[in-house]
């Protein structure tokens with residue numbers, strides 16, 4: 001049976017060949033049109049996010065709108081520089097030739113997004129994709145229907161279907177899309193689905209960027225400012241109800257600062273999320289879990305941990321119908337519990353005390369490489385040790401989550417937490433093929449030395465080159 005998306009793919013394929021030769025100014029026009037639509041429709045975006053995740057307006061402005069507009073602004077400022085062919089030295093061997101690296105559009109791209117930042121995680125890769133001169137088929141999440149519908153409206157308003165198109169749907173539709181020979185697939189989502197995407201991409205040898213999940217550890221050592229760490233972790237973990245890929249997932253803390261950390265965390269939960277003292281279930285600043293299934297998954301994890309002897313340091317109440325779980329901190333964790341082994345992706349944080357930092361390093365190195373690793377310390381020695389001894393997609397010292405929007409840092413995981421990098425120039429590169437273009441002289445060239453027959457002089461040149469070049 002013919003693939004239901006074949007004709008859309010063919011349409012974009014044709015367009016992508018035209019885009020190869022168009023001037024950069026056209027890419028800028030598309031980015032500007034996208035930006036205007038976003039700025040003119042901020043209210044619609046806020047309403048959609050409130051409907052899907054009960055996000056507050058300002059939270060949507062920061063984490064869904066700004067994150068996309070800043071990518072657009074960065075691309076508009078630097079696109080000419082990113083896209084410019086880079087001339088490289090010929091070295092001695094290639095004297096007389098000229099060579100450059102030309103970033104060229106990959107072609108037709110597929111962008112698949114999750115539900116946790118549903119506007120940003122379609123919008124940001126789309127900016128890189130368009131900046132690099134590609135066409136795109138977007139597959140937003142089925143779990144955030146209001147935002148996904150709005151994305152469809154935005155794309156219909158701003159682009160022609162041969163430039164950018166939206167496919168709504170879930171596993172069946174994505175599976176069909178994945179049969180097509182995309183030039184690049186940019187996937188954001190869970191590690192397990194990431195493996196399915198990479199398997200499907202392998203059939204067509206489509207290149208992939210996989211922005212995946214996992215458990216991002218936090219280490220708080222005895223020299224750390226526990227109060228400062230508590231405020232930052234409370235924000236990073238409980239904002240968006242813990243449904244942030246780089247949210248601190250679990251904590252290793254020195255016994256010496258543990259009590260101070262717990263007391264401060266309790267204080268900051270109220271200060272940040274319930275400043276009007278309405279109660280966590282009523283406050284407008286605390287969003288909700290995406291659906292009842294996800295809420296039940298988290299409650300099961302919580303109850304399993306409690307049964308195994310975990311202490312609830314604060315929080316622990318929930319209401320399934322309201323998709324609500326109170327910000328919760330657990331201690332005394334049994335390491336066989338799912339909460340210690342699986343990505344939590346909700347407002348619950350397990351915490352363990354440590355005595356020897358080598359135990360913490362061993363734990364991190366014996367598990368999947370994290371998307372992010374967070375370290376709170378004042379010790380220069382500790383900063384150096386953890387940076388060198390562990391691997392992670394991103395690492396932040398004395399803060400959490402803020403690395404995401406840094407204009408000049410690549411964002412992404414490593415192995416199980418992801419493949420490839422995004423944001424700014426790194427996103428542009430991910431959607432571009434770095435084509436080598438070598439220009440040779442006509443007639444006499446150095447390469448003639450390597451043509452047979454090999455006389456004594458040529459042999460001497462080759463052995464000289466092996467030794468010195």
Ligand code: NAD
Nearest residue numbers: 113114115140141170171174189190193211212213214245
């Ligand atoms: P998910 O993997 O379940 O779904 C992501 C997308 O894949 C959705 O569009 C979905 O329709 C599609 N999909 C789901 N199952 C599929 C299948 N079997 N075949 C083909 N397509 C399929 O992820 P989610 O639950 O929407 O999002 C949460 C996950 O995303 C977490 O693990 C989180 O850490 C991760 N995440 C990572 C980043 C990052 O930048 N690294 C950002 C946000 C979220």
